[in-house]
Every structure is written in structure tokens, then in C-alpha cells.
Amino acid sequence: MNASSLSSFAAGVLIANRGEIAVRLIRSCQALGIRSIAVYSSADKNALHVRLADEAIEIGAAAPQASYLNAAAILQAAHQSGAAAIHPGYGFLSENADFAEAVAAAGLTFIGPPPAAMRAMGDKAEAKRRMKAAGVPTVPGVEELLSPEQALSAAAEIGYPVLLKASAGGGGRGMRIVSTPEELPQAYASAQREAQNAFGDSRLLLEKYIQNGHHIEIQIFGDQRGHLVHLFERECSTQRRHQKIIEESPSPLLTAEMRTQMGAAALQAARAVGYTNAGTVEFIFDPASGAFYFLEMNTRLQVEHPVTEAVTGLDLAQWQIRAAAGEPFPYQQEDLRQNGHALECRIYAEDENFLPSAGPLLRVVFPSGLRVDAGVETGGEVSPFYDSMLAKLIVHAPSRAQAIAQMRQALRQTVIHGVETNLNFLQDLLARPEFARGEVHTRWVENEFHWQPQPAPAALGKMASLAWLTPAANSDSSAVADPWQSTAGFRLGAAAEFSLPPGWRREIHVSPEGGRTWVTWQGRTWVLTRAVNGAAGEASGGDLRAPMPGAIRAALAQPGETVRKGQPVLVLEAMKMELKLVAPFDGQVQSLLVAVGQSVEREQLLLRLQPV
Numbered sequence: 332m333n334a335s336s337l338s339s340f341a342a343g344v345l346i347a348n349r350g351e352i353a354v355r356l357i358r359s360c361q362a363l364g365i366r367s368i369a370v371y372s373s374a375d376k377n378a379l380h381v382r383l384a385d386e387a388i389e390i391g392a393a394a395p396q397a398s399y400l401n402a403a404a405i406l407q408a409a410h411q412s413g414a415a416a417i418h419p420g421y422g423f424l425s426e427n428a429d430f431a432e433a434v435a436a437a438g439l440t441f442i443g444p445p446p447a448a449m450r451a452m453g454d455k456a457e458a459k460r461r462m463k464a465a466g467v468p469t470v471p472g473v474e475e476l477l478s479p480e481q482a483l484s485a486a487a488e489i490g491y492p493v494l495l496k497a498s499a500g501g502g503g504r505g506m507r508i509v510s511t512p513e514e515l516p517q518a519y520a521s522a523q524r525e526a527q528n529a530f531g532d533s534r535l536l537l538e539k540y541i542q543n544g545h546h547i548e549i550q551i552f553g554d555q556r557g558h559l560v561h562l563f564e565r566e567c568s569t570q571r572r573h574q575k576i577i578e579e580s581p582s583p584l585l586t587a588e589m590r591t592q593m594g595a596a597a598l599q600a601a602r603a604v605g606y607t608n609a610g611t612v613e614f615i616f617d618p619a620s621g622a623f624y625f626l627e628m629n630t631r632l633q634v635e636h637p638v639t640e641a642v643t644g645l646d647l648a649q650w651q652i653r654a655a656a657g658e659p660f661p662y663q664q665e666d667l668r669q670n671g672h673a674l675e676c677r678i679y680a681e682d683e684n685f686l687p688s689a690g691p692l693l694r695v696v697f698p699s700g701l702r703v704d705a706g707v708e709t710g711g712e713v714s715p716f717y718d719s720m721l722a723k724l725i726v727h728a729p730s731r732a733q734a735i736a737q738m739r740q741a742l743r744q745t746v747i748h749g750v751e752t753n754l755n756f757l758q759d760l761l762a763r764p765e766f767a768r769g770e771v772h773t774r775w776v777e778n779e780f781h782w783q784p785q786p787a788p789a790a791l792g793k794m795a796s797l798a799w800l801t802p803a804a805n806s807d808s809s810a811v812a813d814p815w816q817s818t819a820g821f822r823l824g825a826a827a828e829f830s831l832p833p834g835w836r837r838e839i840h841v842s843p844e845g846g847r848t849w850v851t852w853q854g855r856t857w858v859l860t861r862a863v864n865g866a867a868g869e870a871s872g873g874d875l876r877a878p879m880p881g882a883i884r885a886a887l888a889q890p891g892e893t894v895r896k897g898q899p900v901l902v903l904e905a906m907k908m909e910l911k912l913v914a915p916f917d918g919q920v921q922s923l924l925v926a927v928g929q930s931v932e933r934e935q936l937l938l939r940l941q942p943v
Contacts, residue, residue, distance in 0.1 A: 336656040340416050343368050343385070344442070344652065345409045348420030349399060350706030351722055352632075353380035356418050359648040368412045370405060372398035374714045379706055386412055393716045399423045402430045406437050416440035416655060422718065425631040426453050442655040444630050448604040452628040456498045456536050462625045465603035467596050470615065470624040472538035479519045482537055483512055489539045495519060497526035498534035503573030505529060508540055508774075524902070525909045528884060543772040545616040546570065547582055547623070549597035550639045552650065553607040554660040561594040562639050562647075563669050566769075567613075569760070571685065571776045572908075576753075577760070578635035579674045580642050583731060583769030584616065593623060600628060609636070609651050618772075634677070634723070637702060641673035641727040673727045674734040676742065676757050680719045680750040683784045686878050687905055688750040689715040689933075693842035693849060698744035701726050701737065713750045715880035715905055721747065731769070735761055743854025748842035755855050756782060787850070787857040795841045795850045795859060873918055873940030877931045881905025886927055892920050893943060901925075901937060918942045 343366035346356045353369060357380060360367040369384035374393035381387040388408040391398035398404065400423055409417055417434050419425035419442070428446040435441060443449070452458045456474040463469055473485045475498070486493045486509065495518055497505025505526030507518040519535065527533040546567045553559035566582035567575045585593070597612035611633045613626040636647050645662075654660060680688045692711045697703045705722035707713070713721065724741050728734040742758050759782060765771055776782075788794075840851040848859045885902035888894050899911040900920070918940040925937050 336658045337363060337365065339656055340365050342413045342415040344416045344418055345370065345412060345414040346418050346420060347405045348423055349375055349378065349380060351704045352420040354383060354706050355704050356420060356648055357383050359652065363649055363652060368414050370408050374716055377711065379708050379711060388412060393714060395716060402433055406433060409439055414439065416442055418442040421631050421634060428453060440655050442651050444606055444608045444610060448606045449630045451604045452630050454498055455496060455627055458628060461603055462600055465599055467600050467625045468623065470538040472536060474536050476535045476537055479516050482519055483515055485537050486515060492540040494538045494540040495522045495535050496538065497522065497530060498536055499530040499532035506573045524884060528904060541615050541617050543618060545584055545618060546773050547593065547616050548611045548613040549593055551597050551601045551610050551612060552660060553601065554654045555607055555657055556659050558660050559598055559601055560662065560664050560667060561597050562643050562667060564590060564593060565635055565638055567635060568773050569771050569776065570773050575635065577676050578638055580638040581669050581672065600625060608654050609647050635675055637704060637723065637725040638673035638675050641725060642669045642671060643667060671727055671729050672731040672734045673725065674738050675723050675725045676738060677720055678722045679753045680713045680721050681753055682751040687719040687908060689713045689880055691749050693749035693844055694746055694840060696746035698741045701741055735767060746840045746851045748849035751858060755784060787859065791850055791852060791857060792859055794839060795848055873942065874936055875912060875938040875940065877903060877933055877935045877937055879905050880933050881931060883925050883927055883929050883931060884909065886923060888920050890920050890923055894918060894920065914940060916942060
């Protein structure tokens with residue numbers, strides 16, 4: 332480490348983010364001997380990243396626009412703390428060129444690429460034009476759509492299916508696959524609305540959709556002296572709703588020749604915009620033709636960067652800081668190798684229908700012996716205001732088969748109670764032979780997996796009740812002085828004696844809350860609900876209730892209007908996702924109880940429908 336260059340950051344690095352990436356960057360600063368400064372919203376006062384940082388400053392209300400997207404408040408916090416640099420993490424302001432320029436204008440260092448490169452690649456339409464000019468292969472399409480009619484004309488010329496994409500931003504927001512002309516007008520309106528809400532920019536582009544394509548991205552890194560390398564590929568084809576679920580390196584699909592070609596194209600793309608620091612060039616690979624095409628460039632650190640770190644042995648977050656401080660990157664392309672196989676699973680707070688879940692975290696247990704990037708802990712809370720990703724498990728093994736086996740074991744050892752998660756889903760996905768063979772494409776989860784959650788064993792309720800009365804089954808239970816607060820089965824006049832079959836005490840975790848009880852047994856988690864007459868959330872007749880906390884983004888039906896079963900009637904946005912709420916049967920809208928823009932709570936009554 333070059334201490335002299337890093338001395339310019341001795342006053343500290345402010346991390347303009349939250350959750351697991353903020354925790355990861357705090358630890359990188361600690362490893363470099365640099366003071367870390369966290370910022371937080373009113374909803375994150377007790378968050379893990381706030382507790383771990385050397386200093387933490389509240390910057391606004393829970394809504395991202397008032398806090399983590401509030402550039403002025405973040406810059407004020409930087410001045411208040413005396414920070415020398417700002418690291419934006421990923422998401423929020425990480426790819427905002429105006430913010431990067433404001434940081435520089437304030438006399439601070441922005442840890443990331445030059446604003447000009449961010450601006451060129453942050454706009455997908457402009458990026459595609461740049462790549463065409465640079466000779467990088469791109470997907471056939473139209474860079475800028477002006478109307479649904481133009482989209483229909485372009486799609487007819489290109490041929491269905493096509494893909495609508497937001498020109499600004501990323502992460503799958505404002506993206507829709509369209510298979511027929513009849514679907515396009517509604518998909519256009521939905522994508523445009525989501526793009527406006529997510530990025531403040533409703534512009535769309537259209538591309539030919541590559542069926543059964545593989546999403547492969549190349550990590551690149553450049554210092555401020557013009558030295559640029561690629562750090563090989565990540566296979567990111569295991570997706571749902573355009574959101575990555577599992578990432579790995581190396582890709583089980585690429586040959587050495589393909590890897591070389593993609594790496595060269597990624598460097599060509601980066602040089603075309605004068606790129607420095609960490610970035611990712613994303614490609615779609617067509618297995619039918621063997622061709623690959625540029626999709627976009629993410630001008631920031633990626634969520635899945637740990638798998639690259641595992642196979643290369645490099646700490647990308649530390650190198651981001653070191654490069655921003657002026658250090659040269661010491662490795663030539665021929666010095667870099669992929670060693671072994673790395674796999675990452677993203678753990679999301681979402682229910683069995685993949686709807687986001689929010690609430691207090693009653694229990695969080697992660698496995699030991701592997702890397703865990705997490706932004707949550709027992710006693711924390713998952714807010715409806717932010718992305719639903721809780722943590723990432725990362726394994727590194729000599730072979731892909733060994734990595735899969737290690738990951739399956741790690742998932743079985745993970746316990747999260749208080750919010751529903753995708754842990755059961757991930758276990759079932761990894762168990763599929765198609766995944767083991769490396770045959771998963773970007774639409775495989777939605778079109779071919781057809782996941783059905785396993786029902787809870789009939790005896791689980793009784794087991795959970797016994798286990799809850801037995802302290803040994805809950806490793807984080809603590810002694811209490813008041814016997815009325817004890818969970819140890821206290822009784823007057825006799826000892827508390829309970830028995831469980833051998834092994835259960837080690838295998839079962841139980842966390843009760845109100846009318847629900849979270850139970851993890853033999854590596855799987857279920858939420859048991861106690862039936863209560865008239866309980867909140869019971870839907871009767873044509874009552875349509877909110878499945879999660881969020882905000883109403885569109886009302887697609889009005890009082891007096893007749894709708895068909897399955898017809899969208901409301902659009903709810905929560906945790907960075909847009910959800911269409913549909914009519915449960917043919918009927919007439921009796922009353923609409925919410926307005927566009929209104930925030931709603933889980934189970935809140937939204938609309939009443941009268942059967943016809």
C-alpha cells in the first residue's frame with residue numbers, strides 16, 4: 332500500500348449509501364486505515380452501517396429523495412465531518428454525473444469514474460451510439476423512442492420479441508419484454524412510468540430480444556495514468572424480472588477464445604469513453620449463433636463484485652479508493668488469472684410470490700467459514716423505502732461443483748426471521764440439474780423453473796411450540812430476571828421439563844411475533860400463521876388490499892367501471908418494484924379508496940369490487 336497517496340484521504344471517506352455496500356466499504360476503509368463516515372436516513376438510525384462507521388450523520392427523512400438521493404444534504408454532511416472523499420457505493424447517486432461534478436466542485440474527491448464517462452454510459456441510448464462508433468457489437472434496435480406508434484413500427488421491422496428499456500438508469504427498472512403488437516402499448520406506458528419514477532427520466536429505447544440469451548459481464552479497472560485491464564467475466568444469467576439472483580465466475584459457458592474476445596471488446600468500450608476506476612461492461616450472449624452484443628456499461632462497483640474478488644484475489648473496493656488517491660494499478664493483463672470458482676447468492680426480503688417483505692428482524696444467523704456481505708443483524712428492521720436485498724453469501728472453491736455444494740450448505744445454515752426471504756427458493760434453484768449443468772439463461776427462472784414452495788410439515792406447529800419453550804433450541808436466548816418474561820417454560824411449584832426428539836434442538840429456530848411464528852427446521856424456513864377471527868388482512872368479497880407497504884402509482888380503473896378477472900386496476904410501487912394489482916373476478920368498481928401518489932400500509936383496503 333502506498334501510504335503517501337492515501338494520506339490525502341486521512342480526514343476520512345464519506346460513504347453515500349446504506350445497507351450491505353455501506354458495511355462493505357466501511358470495512359475497506361478500516362483495512363486501509365482510513366476514517367469512515369456514514370450517512371443515514373431517519374429510518375436507518377439503528378442500522379448496522381451506522382453502528383460500524385467511525386462517525387455517522389443523519390441526512391433526512393426515510394424517503395430516498397429526502398436522504399440518500401439528496402445531494403445537497405450529503406455534501407453538507409461531508410463538510411460537517413471534514414471528509415476528503417465520497418464513495419457512492421451502488422444505486423442511489425452512484426452513476427449520477429451531476430453529483431460527481433458537485434463533489435469535485437466542493438473540493439472533494441469522487442471515488443469513481445470521470446463524470447464525462449458516467450454521462451456517456453449512463454444514458455443507454457448515447458452509450459449504444461458510442462459503442463457503434465467504436466466498433467463494439469450492439470443489439471439491433473432504436474436508440475430513442477418518441478411514441479408508442481414509433482415503437483410499434485420499429486418492432487415490426489426488427490421482429491418480435493423485443494425489449495423496451497429505460498434510457499437512464501439500470502437494475503432492470505423500466506424494462507419490459509414484448510412478444511406481440513397487442514402487448515406493446517401497455518408495456519410502453521408501464522415501462523415509461525417506472526422509468527420516470529425510478530430515474531426521473533421517462534425516455535425509452537427498443538432492442539431485439541435475444542431469446543435464451545446469457546447475461547455475461549466483464550469487470551474492468553483503470554488507474555489515473557491510463558492503465559486499463561479487464562478482470563474476466565461473471566455469469567449473471569440466473570435472473571427473475573431482470574434482477575440477478577445468482578452470479579458466478581468463471582462462466583460455465585465461455586471458452587478461452589470467447590473470454591479473450593469479450594475482454595477485448597470491454598476494454599475497447601471503456602477506452603472509447605476515457606474510463607478510469609472500476610466499471611462493468613455487460614453483454615448478451617446468443618448461444619444459438621455464438622455472437623455477443625453490448626448491453627450497457629455500469630459506471631460503478633457492481634453488487635456481484637465479490638465473485639471477481641474471489642477468483643482474482645484482488646480487493647476491488649480498496650483499489651477503487653487507492654486509484655482515486657492516485658495510486659497506479661500494478662498488474663498487467665498477463666499477470667491476472669482466474670483461480671477456482673466463485674458463486675454468490677443474493678438474499679432478498681420477499682415472500683413466496685416474490686413480493687417484498689418489510690418489518691423488524693427477530694433473528695439473523697449467517698454461516699461461518701465463508702464471505703457474507705450483509706447490512707442487517709438481529710434487532711434491525713427492513714424498511715419499505717429501500718431495495719429488498721438483505722445480504723449476499725459468497726463461496727470460493729476449486730471447482731464449480733464444489734462451489735455449488737458449499738453454497739447449498741451455507742443456505743441451509745442461514746436463518747432470517749421477521750421478514751420473509753427467498754432462502755427456500757435459492758435452495759431449490761441450486762438443486763436443479765439445469766443449474767448444475769450451467770444451462771440457465773436469463774428467462775429460465777420465469778419460463779422453465781416453475782417453482783412451487785414446499786408446504787410446512789404437518790407436525791411443525793407442535794415442534795415449534797415445544798422448541799419455543801426450550802431454551803436450547805434458541806441459541807440467542809438470554810437469561811431474564813423476571814420469571815414472567817422467561818421463555819424457558821417457568822411454572823410455579825415444579826421444574827420446567829420438556830423433551831424434544833434427538834437433534835431437534837440443534838435444527839430448529841423459532842421466533843414468534845403476534846399471530847405469526849417464524850420456524851426454521853432442517854435448513855428451511857416457514858411462517859406459521861395463527862388463525863384469528865376477524866384478523867387484519869382478511870379479504871372479503873371484492874375487497875382489494877395492499878400486499879405490501881408502498882405508494883399508489885396509477886389507478887387503472889375508476890368507480891362505476893366494469894373490469895374483467897385478472898385485469899390490472901391499480902399499480903403499487905414498493906422497494907423499487909412496480910406491482911400490478913388485478914381484479915379477482917369480473918365485477919364493477921364500487922369504490923376507490925386511495926389516490927395516485929398516496930402511501931399505503933400492508934393490508935390497507937384499496938378498492939372495493941361488486942360482482943357482476
